[in-house]
Amino acid sequence: MKASNFSAFCSGLVFSLGLLLSQMVNPQKVLNFLDFFGNWDPSLLLVMAAALVVYWLAFFLIKPKMSKPVFASDFQLPNKSTLDKSLLSGAVLFGLGWGITGLCPGPALANVPGGEPKLLVFVVLMAVTMWGFDKISSKQ
Numbered sequence: 001m002k003a004s005n006f007s008a009f010c011s012g013l014v015f016s017l018g019l020l021l022s023q024m025v026n027p028q029k030v031l032n033f034l035d036f037f038g039n040w041d042p043s044l045l046l047v048m049a050a051a052l053v054v055y056w057l058a059f060f061l062i063k064p065k066m067s068k069p070v071f072a073s074d075f076q077l078p079n080k081s082t083l084d085k086s087l088l089s090g091a092v093l094f095g096l097g098w099g100i101t102g103l104c105p106g107p108a109l110a111n112v113p114g115g116e117p118k119l120l121v122f123v124v125l126m127a128v129t130m131w132g133f134d135k136i137s138s139k140q
Contacts, residue, residue: 003071004071004072007070007071015106016106016110018047019106019107019110020110022044022046022047024044024047024106024107025107025110025111026102027101027102027103028102029041029043029044029102030044030098030102030103030107031099031102033045034098034099034102063075101122103119103122105126108122108123108126109123
């Protein structure tokens with residue numbers, strides 16, 4: 001196994017374990033977090049704060065000291081800094097989907113081994129939608 005593949009596997013494993021420990025894979029936990037006027041559960045704020053700390057350390061402290069990533073020839077960061085219709089509509093659709101189902105792509109994929117039918121339908125539809133968007137956007 002190549003070192004880059006092993007590194008990606010370990011990163012995905014740590015990410016999945018974080019999702020499991022934080023219960024981000026539990027749709028009801030997420031829906032309770034988003035229910036500000038009902039049964040609000042603020043515990044996922046700690047998860048978001050921890051994620052921001054990791055991002056801040058990597059982006060502002062570690063990345064400036066590296067000329068390139070360990071397993072790639074260069075950093076591939078977005079260079080677009082403006083809001084446009086595509087970004088905003090995608091963000092709205094993502095938020096609506098997350099708010100309706102309580103799942104976003106990472107937790108949904110981490111839940112696949114559980115084999116719950118509704119979750120499998122979600123993952124299949126997500127994959128089909130991503131593939132369709134890719135096909136449509138490549139023609140433009």
